[in-house]
Every structure is written in structure tokens, then in C-alpha cells.
Amino acid sequence: MSGSDLQFTFDDQIITAKSGQSVGAALLAADVRKLRTTRFDQNPRGVFCGIGVCFDCLVVIDGIASQRACIVEVKPGMKVQTQVGSNA
Amino acid sequence: MKNPDAIVIGAGVVGACTALSLVNAGLKVLVIDRGPVASGTTGAGEGNILVSDKEPSAELTLAVRSRDAWFELNTDIGGGFELEPKGGVVVSRSEKGIANLKKLSQLQKSNGIEVVELDAAGLRKIEPLISESVEYAVLYPGDAQCQPMLAAAQIMRAVRKRGGQFIQGENVISINISSGRVIGLKTDKNNYSCPIIINATGTWAGEIANMAGSYLPIMPRRGFILVTSPVPKIVHHKVYDADYVANVASSDADLQSSAVVEGTESGTILIGASRERVGFKSGLDVAVLRQLARQAISLFPILSNMLFLRAYRGFRPYAPDHLPVIGEDANVLGLWHAAGHEGAGIGLSPATGELITALITGNKTFMDPTPFSPKRFKESAHVRI
Amino acid sequence: MHNVVIIGTGPAGLSAALSAAAAGAPVLLLDNNPRLGGQYWRTFTEDTEHEQSQHFDLETGLILINAVKARKEIEVWSGAQIWSASHQQGVNTLRVIYKGVEKIINTKNLVICTGAYDRTLPFPGWDIPGVMTPGGVQSLLKGHGVLAGKKVVVAGSGPFLLPVAAGVIKAGGSVLELLEANKSHRWLLSPLTLLENIAKFKEAFYYIKTISAGKVRARFGQAVVAAHRGDHGELESVDIAVINRNFKVKKIRNVKCDVAAIGWGFTADTSIAGALGCVQVIAKDDGVVVSVDNDQQTSIPGVFAAGEITGIGGSDLSMAEGVIAGLAAAKYVGCDVNVLKVHRKRRAKKQRFADALIKSYPVKAGWKSWLNDQTIICRCEEVDLSDLKHAIEELGATDSRTAKLLTRCGMGLCQGRVCGRSVVDLVASEIKISPTDTDRISAVNRPIISPIPLGVLAAGE
Numbered sequence: 001m002s003g004s005d006l007q008f009t010f011d012d013q014i015i016t017a018k019s020g021q022s023v024g025a026a027l028l029a030a031d032v033r034k035l036r037t038t039r040f041d042q043n044p045r046g047v048f049c050g051i052g053v054c055f056d057c058l059v060v061i062d063g064i065a066s067q068r069a070c071i072v073e074v075k076p077g078m079k080v081q082t083q084v085g086s087n088a
Numbered sequence: 089m090k091n092p093d094a095i096v097i098g099a100g101v102v103g104a105c106t107a108l109s110l111v112n113a114g115l116k117v118l119v120i121d122r123g124p125v126a127s128g129t130t131g132a133g134e135g136n137i138l139v140s141d142k143e144p145s146a147e148l149t150l151a152v153r154s155r156d157a158w159f160e161l162n163t164d165i166g167g168g169f170e171l172e173p174k175g176g177v178v179v180s181r182s183e184k185g186i187a188n189l190k191k192l193s194q195l196q197k198s199n200g201i202e203v204v205e206l207d208a209a210g211l212r213k214i215e216p217l218i219s220e221s222v223e224y225a226v227l228y229p230g231d232a233q234c235q236p237m238l239a240a241a242q243i244m245r246a247v248r249k250r251g252g253q254f255i256q257g258e259n260v261i262s263i264n265i266s267s268g269r270v271i272g273l274k275t276d277k278n279n280y281s282c283p284i285i286i287n288a289t290g291t292w293a294g295e296i297a298n299m300a301g302s303y304l305p306i307m308p309r310r311g312f313i314l315v316t317s318p319v320p321k322i323v324h325h326k327v328y329d330a331d332y333v334a335n336v337a338s339s340d341a342d343l344q345s346s347a348v349v350e351g352t353e354s355g356t357i358l359i360g361a362s363r364e365r366v367g368f369k370s371g372l373d374v375a376v377l378r379q380l381a382r383q384a385i386s387l388f389p390i391l392s393n394m395l396f397l398r399a400y401r402g403f404r405p406y407a408p409d410h411l412p413v414i415g416e417d418a419n420v421l422g423l424w425h426a427a428g429h430e431g432a433g434i435g436l437s438p439a440t441g442e443l444i445t446a447l448i449t450g451n452k453t454f455m456d457p458t459p460f461s462p463k464r465f466k467e468s469a470h471v472r473i
Numbered sequence: 474m475h476n477v478v479i480i481g482t483g484p485a486g487l488s489a490a491l492s493a494a495a496a497g498a499p500v501l502l503l504d505n506n507p508r509l510g511g512q513y514w515r516t517f518t519e520d521t522e523h524e525q526s527q528h529f530d531l532e533t534g535l536i537l538i539n540a541v542k543a544r545k546e547i548e549v550w551s552g553a554q555i556w557s558a559s560h561q562q563g564v565n566t567l568r569v570i571y572k573g574v575e576k577i578i579n580t581k582n583l584v585i586c587t588g589a590y591d592r593t594l595p596f597p598g599w600d601i602p603g604v605m606t607p608g609g610v611q612s613l614l615k616g617h618g619v620l621a622g623k624k625v626v627v628a629g630s631g632p633f634l635l636p637v638a639a640g641v642i643k644a645g646g647s648v649l650e651l652l653e654a655n656k657s658h659r660w661l662l663s664p665l666t667l668l669e670n671i672a673k674f675k676e677a678f679y680y681i682k683t684i685s686a687g688k689v690r691a692r693f694g695q696a697v698v699a700a701h702r703g704d705h706g707e708l709e710s711v712d713i714a715v716i717n718r719n720f721k722v723k724k725i726r727n728v729k730c731d732v733a734a735i736g737w738g739f740t741a742d743t744s745i746a747g748a749l750g751c752v753q754v755i756a757k758d759d760g761v762v763v764s765v766d767n768d769q770q771t772s773i774p775g776v777f778a779a780g781e782i783t784g785i786g787g788s789d790l791s792m793a794e795g796v797i798a799g800l801a802a803a804k805y806v807g808c809d810v811n812v813l814k815v816h817r818k819r820r821a822k823k824q825r826f827a828d829a830l831i832k833s834y835p836v837k838a839g840w841k842s843w844l845n846d847q848t849i850i851c852r853c854e855e856v857d858l859s860d861l862k863h864a865i866e867e868l869g870a871t872d873s874r875t876a877k878l879l880t881r882c883g884m885g886l887c888q889g890r891v892c893g894r895s896v897v898d899l900v901a902s903e904i905k906i907s908p909t910d911t912d913r914i915s916a917v918n919r920p921i922i923s924p925i926p927l928g929v930l931a932a933g934e
Contacts, residue, residue, distance in 0.1 A: 018618065020517060025617030033602040033707050039318060039355060040855045044706040046602030047621070048852070048891075050609025051512060052505075053590045053742075055886035056600075056852055064393055066317055066886070070609075073507065086318040086355050124875040125868070131878060237878050241868035248869070256871060317886050317924055354854075354881060359927075372920045374557060374568065374933075381931035392928030397886065398921050 008078035017074045024050070024057045024069030027080075035059050035069055039085035058083045089253040092118040094284040094448070095273060097260055097296060100130035101236055101437045102426050103288030104243035107252055108161070109441035110286075113449050117252040118282070119244065120275060122259040126240035129290045129433065132402025134313055134350065134358050135236040136326070137435040140176040140228035143192060144199040146459035147411055151432070152201070153454055154439030155230055161438050165246040169239035170353040176231030177206075177215060179222045179387070180330040186224045189330045193226045202229050217322050217390050231326055233350065236434045263300040263423065270300070270422030286424045286444060291368075291405040293413070293427035302419040305465055306428045308403035310364045312376050314384070317395040318355030323388060326350040328361075343376060347383035349391070357394065359384040361431065368403055406430040407465070414443050414460035424448065425462050476501045477802045478567070478578060480555065480745060481586035483511020484788040485780025487537040488795030489584045489802070494546040496803035496810035501578070502541065503553045503569065508616075509538045511588055512608060513788050515615040526643050527615045529636065529676050530788075556925045558748040560773055565749055568933065570925060575933040581775045582806050584798045585746050585763070586791070589739035589781035592760070594836070595850050595895055596843045598700030599735070603708025607637040607736040620644045622732030626711055628652035628697040629736040631834040635680035637734055642687035649730055651689050654696040654716060654737075655834055670789075670826040697735050698722055698843040708733060720839030737836050740894055741782040744919045751776060753917070755910050756784050757831050760894065761917045768812055769798035777802050786827030793820040841902055850899065851892045853885020858899070865903045873900040873912050888919050 004019050010027055017026030024047045027035065034044040036058050048056040050070050057069040060081040069080075092115075096107045099121035110117045121127070137158055142148040162171045178193075180186045193203045204227040211218060211225045244254055258275035263285060265271065272281040287296040287304075297304035331346035345362040352358060362376045377399055385391050407413055407428040417423040426444050429436050443460070446453040477493045479486050482504040490502045510516060514534030525531050541547050550571050557568040567578040591606035598604065605621060607629065613619045620641065625648050627638045638648045684691070696716050703709030710729045714722040739760075743753055746763045752772035754764045762785075763778040765771055771778050779798035780791035797820060800812045846859035860880045870876040873896055883889030883896055893916040901908040 021617045021619065025613050025619040028613065028621055029617075029619045034705075035602070038855055043600065043855075044602050045600060045852075046707075047605060047609060047613070048600075049590060049606050050612040051590060053887060054852065054891045058886075065319075066395060070612075085320065087320040124871055126878075127875070238868075241864075241870075241879055244869060245867055254869060256869075314927075316927065371559065372557070374559075378930055378933055381927045385927060385931050392926065392931070394927050395886070395924040396921065396927045396930050397924045398884075398888070 006074065006076040008074055008076065008080060010080045011082055019074070021074050022070050023059065023061065023072050023074045023078070023080055026074045027069060034082070036083035037085065060087070089116065089118050092116045092253075092280070092282050094118075094286060095120060095280060095282045096286045096288055097121070097273075098128070098288035098290060099125045099240065099244055099254060099256065100128050100288065100290055101126065101240045101243070101434050102290065102429065102440055103286070104240045104247065105437035105441035106286055106288055106426050106444050107247045108243050109445035110448070111247050111250045111252045113445050117247065118280065119247065119252060119254045120258050120260060121256050124256055125244050125254070126237040128292070129402045129404060130236050130240050132313070132400040133236045133434050134348070134360055135234045135239070135434050136432065137232040137234060138176060138326075138432065139201050139230045140178055140196075144195050146455065148196070148199060148201075149455050150412070150436055150439050150460075153442070154436050155232060157438035157442060158232065158234065161243070165242055168242045170235040171232065172234070172353060173232045174350070175325045176228040177211070177225050177325040177327045178228065178330050179218075179225040179327065181221055185330050189224070189226055203227070204229065215324055215327060217388055218327065219387055219389055222387070227325070233326060233352070234434065235352070239434070260296065260299070263296065265300060265420060268419070268421055270420060284422050284424065284448060286426055288426045290427055290433065291403045293405060293425060297417065297425070300417065300420045300423050302417050302423065303465070304413060304425060304427070304462060305408055306405045306413065307365070308368055309406050309430065310362075310366050310369060311360065311402050311404050311431065312362045312373065312380060313400040313402070314359040314377060314380050314396055315398045315400065316357040316359070316391070317397045319357060319394055321351055322390055323349050323351040323357055327387060329383070329387070343379075345376065345379050345383060347387045349384050349387055356397070357391070363404070363431070370401070372399060372401070404430045404433070409464070412436060412440065412460055413462050414440050415447060415457055415462050418463040418465070476580060477582045477584060477799070477806060478503065478580045479584040479586065479799075480504075481511060481588055481780065482506070482509040482541075483513050483586060483588050483780060483791065485588070485791040485795035485798070486511065486584070486586035487541055488792045489586060489779055489799035490541055490547050491537065491544070492796045492799030493584070493803040494544045496800055496808040498546070498803040498806050498808050500547045502547055502549045503555065504549070504551050505554050507552050509541060509549070509551065510534050512612065514538065515612055517616050517618045527640050529679050554923055555745060556921060556923050558745045558922060560749040563775070565776060570929060575929060577934070582802050583775065584777045584779060584802050585782060586778070586780045586795060586798070587742045587745055587782050589741045589785060590890070591736040592738045592740045592836075592894065593735070593891060594737055594840050595848055595892065596698055596700070596840075597845060597848045598702065600849050600852050601700050601702045601708045602706065603731055604700050604733045604735065607633055607734040610732065610734040611637050611640055614640045614644055620646045621734070622730070623647065624649050624730045624732070626650045626652070626697060626713070626728060626730045626733045628654075628713075628733065630654045630836060631736070631738045632677070632830060633736065633738070635677065635684065638689060639680040639683035642683055642689070648684070648687060648689045650713060650728060651684065651691040652695040652697065652713065653691060653693050654720060655693065656718070657693040670822065673826065696720065697733055698725065700733055707731070716839065718837065720837040721842055738834060739781060739785045740890070741785065742890070743782050743917055744922045746771060746776075746778055746782060747917060748920060748922055749773060749776060751778065753914050755913055757828070758785065758836070759913065760785065761913050767817065768801035769794055770801060775805050784827065785831065786823060787830070790820065790823035790827050793823050838902070841899060850896060851882040851885060853887050854881040856880045856882040861896070861899060862903060865900065870900070871904060873897045873908070874915050876900045883916070886924060888921075889916060893917060
């Protein structure tokens with residue numbers, strides 16, 4: 001059932017989300033907007049298209065890099081990290 | 089350009105290097121391509137500049153000179169094409185393969201190629217993420233890589249700056265000949281008079297030879313390269329399976345592939361190399377892609393999680409004896425061929441340009457070019473595709 | 474009888490599935506989202522009352538979704554990601570990642586309803602976190618119940634800006650600015666078309682009512698032309714310009730905000746149809762779309778297309794096309810059914826409305842004057858305008874494909890979905906030529922439809 005509360009971590013921060021939400025949505029709800037830094041200019045990026053098209057909201061989820069925060073559904077205990085360049 | 093001294097057909101890396109050599113020798117050079125720069129096989133290559141994959145032979149001599157020529161050229165034109173002296177690591181996992189690799193590398197060493205034998209520990213020092221199944225390798229510090237499209241474009245830029253001209257979007261439709269000698273060519277848009285024509289059209293070189301009433305047995309061999317999304321530096325050299333060397337020399341029509349894995353400056357990892365004799369067959373062959381992926385993962389298990397982003401398909405031009413064709417046509421004076429470099433075209437280009445230029449200008453060549461002469465083909469050897 | 478395979482569960486895909494199933498054809502319905510409805514009827518919870526606040530017309534969607542779920546002839550694969558599609562000798566092969574493993578579907582009959590995504594234009598600062606697409610802001614609201622920010626600027630062009638602004642207000646955010654780049658009177662171009670699509674008035678009034686209640690006044694002939702970051706690297710303000718008819722800047726003011734939702738209509742995602750080899754053409758808005766005949770059939774017999782990928786036209790037109798495509802596909806597999814005149818008439822009516830809309834919301838060439846040399850064009854590969862210029866002026870690129878290969882512009886993870894269209898325009902403009910249809914179609918060529926892990930590729934048969 002969508003909507004019940006769950007917790008996951010983003011870097012060192014514990015974040016409460018609703019089940020059914022994407023990682024990106026849950027992070028935005030917690031006012032986290034910078035999800036990664038780019039590999040050449042080290043510029044911050046966040047959710048842009050929100051529907052899996054643009055690949056800008058890349059994060060590291062449970063150790064695997066370059067996952068789209070906007071389409072991966074958040075799960076309890078998930079370990080999400082800022083992606084630095086092409087990897088954590 | 090009025091009355092060029094020479095016309096180069098083809099703005100791939102071979103045509104570009106040849107044009108630059110000729111321009112540097114003081115000739116007025118016109119380059120004509122039916123498409124943009126590097127729109128043929130050059131644009132679908134990894135950018136190999138290898139000395140490791142050749143047995144001691146005329147081709148190795150060409151490769152060694154060419155490798156140095158790439159670095160000279162890099163300095164000469166101001167770089168800008170990601171030339172990287174990354175070194176090659178050749179691995180083998182079978183007893184027989186290791187024995188062959190040892191033999192080959194010793195032979196190469198006695199011909200002046202720098203080789204470093206690596207045991208399991210030594211290999212892991214330079215490629216920490218390589219599969220545990222690999223326990224023997226040979227490092228070739230001389231191997232290098234560049235971004236081939238940028239290389240061709242940068243070289244063409246230098247050609248233009250030094251007085252050469254590049255006309256793109258014109259398709260050559262006939263070679264004009266008088267008394268057995270080239271006098272010019274005709275494109276779908278214009279006529280050009282010129283006493284010297286260099287055929288640098290790679291896979292399509294046979295067609296140009298036909299237009300001149302001559303022949304050249306150059307055929308396409310299809311190759312795929314997989315490209316991953318950008319990743320951190322996890323592969324530090326060009327790492328490949330010793331089987332690659334056997335495949336390069338093979339005349340087998342069936343699909344052959346051996347793992348070739350390398351990182352690039354832009355962060356992507358390139359995975360090759362397949363070779364098939366299927367004519368100019370287009371489309372993506374998923375079975376080939378899967379095989380390449382499996383072989384690459386068996387060398388670097390960490391690749392399993394990396395994203396496969398796109399695939400290049402190229403048609404590598406090859407002659408029946410798998411040697412490049414460099415020299416004047418067997419039948420038509422003034423028609424020169426610089427083609428048929430198969431998968432080694434990027435690496436061999438600068439030296440090819442030097443050879444052609446020395447032969448045209450009557451200067452001393454750095455090596456005996458006879459093994460590459462188009463005159464080596466008998467008419468009967470011509471296989472139509 | 475063969476299955477009719479349908480890709481996409483938005484208005485077109487659902488309609489196609491229902492009409493094919495009603496005609497007696499077994500249907501396999503594939504979608505890459507976890508829930509049915511596509512972008513248009515995206516929902517988060519089962520709580521319809523809550524959901525309706527973010528939709529003008531969720532009822533229609535729920536009716537279609539529930540009908541699809543109820544039909545046993547329709548098998549649904551949600552969360553199915555197609556990474557490769559090919560056509561050989563009458564058979565279409567789809568390679569699909571479904572529930573973590575790869576499945577291969579071979580079918581002679583296919584209906585492609587892969588929809589569209591926001592069209593974006595590059596401008597200085599558009600890569601700053603906080604700058605989003607209107608579709609992104611809406612999908613967060615509809616699909617996840619999350620408001621992207623409190624102080625929102627909604628800008629760009631097209632009627633889609635209205636529901637996005639209304640959605641932000643309904644969710645408790647404030648819309649600081651609602652900016653339409655074109656002039657308001659463009660709406661009056663074809664009053665007859667408006668009259669015959671009177672239901673659309675109701676929808677517009679609904680949004681306008683919501684927006685007015687939020688004390689937001691829409692401004693016309695204005696656009697966001699730059700975004701600025703604050704100390705933390707996030708969006709702090711945008712430059713809003715009064716622009717002329719050709720989108721050239723006349724004067725600029727700065728507005729503080731935390732989200733800027735900026736979109737310029739939509740771009741059809743024709744990747745799958747293109748990979749199969751369906752003929753693609755250029756629509757009136759210069760977008761690449763799939764060419765279809767009167768029965769929604771593409772250039773490949775047995776392969777049909779409906780909805781936004783045949784031309785941007787909104788949900789009503791998508792449904793009308795979906796019904797026809799579903800019927801025609803069912804007929805193709807041998808069902809005794811025909812596309813009726815009434816279906817075509819309905820589609821024609823919706824098409825006239827869509828045409829009027831496209832005409833009312835053009836994207837004018839002046840947008841390129843908003844850029845400077847350091848403006849990022851390709852977000853993935855961080856290629857800026859000066860890199861493109863270098864490829865053209867120094868390296869001799871004379872077409873967008875070569876410029877792309879020499880700069881990596883459009884070669885990143887999104888495979889040019891975001892910047893590809895703009896790059897074609899920018900390169901042509903630098904060279905001072907008009908882009909050819911080949912340039913535009915080549916920019917959407919994606920043999921690998923979406924990136925997949927190498928391990929998954931290796932594991933397949």
C-alpha cells in the first residue's frame with residue numbers, strides 16, 4: 001500500500017519517506033536537492049525531468065552507481081549516497 | 089583550389105594523415121570526401137595504436153614507426169585528440185595460450201619492442217580489478233590510443249591551415265585516365281584535373297580502383313564495439329585476450345571475438361572486438377553484443393554493473409593477406425592506394441602517409457614498402473563481395 | 474491467433490488495449506512505469522479523492538485503467554523496460570527487462586504508444602538543481618505526492634503550463650510567476666476549432682479558476698532566460714525577460730524562487746519505432762514523429778502507432794488514435810472488426826484542435842540569443858556552446874551528427890533525448906543553414922533504446 005512511512009539514509013542523514021515514492025521524490029520532500037556532482041566541472045545536479053528521461057538525478061544506491069533517483073522506488077533501509085562524478 | 093598537385097579521396101584518418109604528409113612536403117593537396125570528416129570506418133574505431141598485436145614483420149616495422157609518428161604529429165599539430173600512451177596488457181588463461189604469448193612476446197622483444205612479463209601479483213599492481221582467473225600477462229608500454237574522429241578532424245584542420253583544401257559532400261564517380269595515367273577525377277558535382285590521386289577510401293577502395301579500370305581486393309569485415317556509460321578509471325590499459333592476435337590474422341568468415349577492454353579519457357569503457365565477414369550488413373546483432381559483454385565481464389567482473397550505452401558498428405577494410413595496401417596501382421600510373429588497414433588503420437596511418445609521400449616525391453622511405461605494394465595482387469585473387 | 478502487443482499505458486495505449494481486446498484479440502500490454510496511466514494519469518495512492526486534486530479528469534483515466542485490469546484478455550507487464558527493438562522479415566523482436574530478467578517478445582503485431590516528454594531549451598543556468606521541467610514538477614505531485622518547492626516560477630510555452638501551475642497551488646505551493654512566451658491572442662487563431670472542442674474550454678477554465686484563486690496572474694510574451702545559483706549551489710533566482718515575437722530579449726528583471734519549471738511543449742519518444750525501422754517524419758513543430766496511415770499503421774505492416782509519437786496532440790487525440798490503432802491491429806490479426814467512420818471523425822476533430830495548439834505555441838528562433846559560450850548544451854557530457862562552435866569553426870563539422878561525435882554532445886546517458894533537438898537547431902544556426910529532415914531524424918536514432926547493465930546483456934540468450 002502506498003503512503004505508509006519508511007526510513008532510508010542519504011549519505012549520513014536519516015530520511016523518512018512514504019512507500020511508493022521514488023528516491024528522488026523522497027529526497028526533495030526532505031529538501032535535499034543536490035543529488036550528485038558532475039564528473040568534469042563538479043557542478044551539483046538534481047531532479048530535472050522527473051520521469052527517467054534525462055539521467056541527471058543519478059545517485060549511488062546500495063553501492064551501485066548511476067541509478068536514477070526519480071524512478072527507483074525507495075525501500076526501507078536503502079543506503080543512498082551522493083554520486084561524485086561517475087561514481088561515489 | 090586550382091590545379092592541385094594531388095587529390096586524396098577520403099577524409100578518414102588514413103586520408104587525413106596522407107594529406108598532412110603531402111602538405112608538409114610542399115604539395116598543393118585537395119581532399120575530397122562524399123561525407124563529413126571521419127564518417128566511414130574511422131568513426132567506428134577504438135583508436136588503437138598498437139605494437140603488441142603484430143608478429144615481427146613488415147607490418148610491425150610500419151606499426152613501430154607509426155606509433156612514434158603519432159606522438160610527433162601530436163606535438164606538431166597541437167594535440168586535441170586524446171592521445172594517450174596507456175600501454176597494452178595482453179593476457180592469456182590457457183596453458184597453450186600462455187606458451188604462445190610468451191613465444192610471441194620474446195620474438196617481439198628481439199625485434200626491439202618493449203615487453204614486460206607479469207605474474208599474477210604484478211598484473212594486479214597495474215590492473216587491480218582484473219579477474220582472479222588471469223594469472224599471466226604481458227605489458228606492452230608502447231601501445232597507445234587516441235580518439236579517432238577527433239584525430240582525423242584535428243589533422244584535417246592542420247591540413248587546411250597549411251594550405252590544403254577539404255571538399256566534403258562530393259561523391260567521386262569516375263577517375264579520368266589518359267594513356268594509362270591519371271589526369272583527374274569527376275565527382276557528382278565537379279571535375280578536377282590532377283596528375284596524382286590517392287585512394288584512401290578504406291573499405292570502399294576497391295570501387296575507386298574499379299573506376300580506374302584496375303582492381304584492388306579490399307573487403308569489409310564487420311566489427312562491433314560496445315560503449316559503457318562513463319565510469320571511474322577501473323581499466324587502466326588496453327587489456328585484451330591473446331586470442332585477439334589470432335583473430336586479427338584469421339581469414340575465417342564466421343564470427344570471431346575476443347575480449348578487448350579499455351577505458352577512455354572521457355570515462356567510457358570500450359569493449360571489442362568482433363570480426364565477421366558478412367559484407368556491408370547493417371543493423372545491430374544482439375548475439376554479438378552479448379558475446380562481447382560476456383567476454384569483457386570474464387576479464388573484469390566489475391563491468392557487470394556498468395551500463396551498456398551504445399554500440400559502434402564499423403566495416404574494417406582488409407586484403408586477402410591482411411596487410412595494408414600502400415603504393416602505386418599495378419595498372420594505372422598516378423593512382424596511389426592507401427587502404428586495407430583492417431582494424432589497425434588508426435595506428436598505421438601516420439607511417440602510411442609518410443610512405444606514400446616519400447614514394448610520390450621520390451624520397452627515401454623509412455622502410456622497404458614492397459610488402460604493401462598493390463602490385464602483389466594477381467587478378468585471380470580478386471574476390472568480389 | 475497472435476497476441477497484439479501494445480507498448481505504453483497512457484491514454485493511447487489504454488484505449489488501444491481496450492479496443493483490441495473488445496474486438497476479441499488477446500493483448501499483451503507493456504509499460505515501463507510501475508502503475509498504469511502513463512504520464513498523464515500518473516497516480517501515487519489508491520486514494521482517489523486525494524488523487525483527483527492533481528487531475529482535471531482522472532475519472533476517464535480510472536475508468537480505462539480499471540477496464541484494462543478487469544479484462545482477462547489483457548495481460549499487463551508493468552515496470553517492463555524495452556532496451557532493444559528490431560524488425561526482420563515481418564517479425565518484430567522486443568527485448569525487455571521484466572522483473573529483473575530479460576524476456577524476448579517476437580510479434581507480427583505491435584501498437585506503439587510510447588508518448589512524449591517535455592521539450593526543453595538550453596539557457597544559462599538550466600543545469601542548476603531547482604530548474605526542472607513542468608512534467609517533472611507534475612510527476613512529483615501526481616506520482617509521489619511531493620511538491621518540488623515552495624516558491625515556483627512556471628514558464629515556457631503551451632497549455633501544459635496551466636495544469637502544472639494549478640497543481641502547485643492545489644498542493645499548497647505558491648506560483649510566483651506564470652509566464653507564456655507567446656502572446657495571448659494567438660489563442661484566437663481558429664475560433665471554429667475551439668468551438669468544436671468546447672470541452673477543452675471547461676478544462677482551461679478549471680485551471681484558470683485555480684490559478685486565479687492562487688492570486689497568480691499569467692504574463693504573456695515573457696520567458697525565463699537565465700537561472701542563478703545561491704551559495705549552496707542551488708537555484709536562487711531567475712532572470713525573466715520581456716521578449717519580442719521572435720523571442721529576442723527586450724528587458725530583464727530578476728525574481729527569487731526555489732523552483733523554476735520550464736517547458737516548451739513536448740518531444741515524442743520515437744526510439745522504439747525508429748529502432749524497428751518505422752518511417753519518421755518532421756511535424757509542424759519541427760519534432761520527429763512516426764508516420765502513420767489512416768488506420769494508424771506505420772510504414773511496417775502490422776506495426777501501428779498512436780498518441781503523442783505520431784504528433785503532439787494531447788490526451789483526447791491520443792485516445793481517439795488509440796481506439797483506431799487497437800481496432801486496426803485486431804483486424805490485422807484476423808478479428809472481424811472495422812474502424813468506423815465515427816472513430817475517424819472523432820480523431821479528425823481532435824486533430825484540428827491539436828493543429829491549432831501547435832500553431833498557437835511556436836518556439837521561435839530567438840531563444841538561441843539567450844545563450845552564451847559557457848552555456849551547457851549537453852547536460853550529461855557537460856558540453857557547452859563554445860565546444861560546439863569549436864567543432865564547427867575549427868574542426869570543420871558541417872552537420873549535427875559530426876558536431877555531436879566530435880564533442881560528445883548528446884552522447885551521454887540520456888542518449889540525446891534532452892539536448893538532441895536543440896543541438897540540431899544550434900549547429901544549423903551556427904553554420905547558417907536550415908536543418909534537414911535527415912539531421913533531425915538522425916538525432917533521435919537510438920539503436921540501444923535504454924541503457925542496461927552489461928551483466929544483464931551478457932546473461933541474455
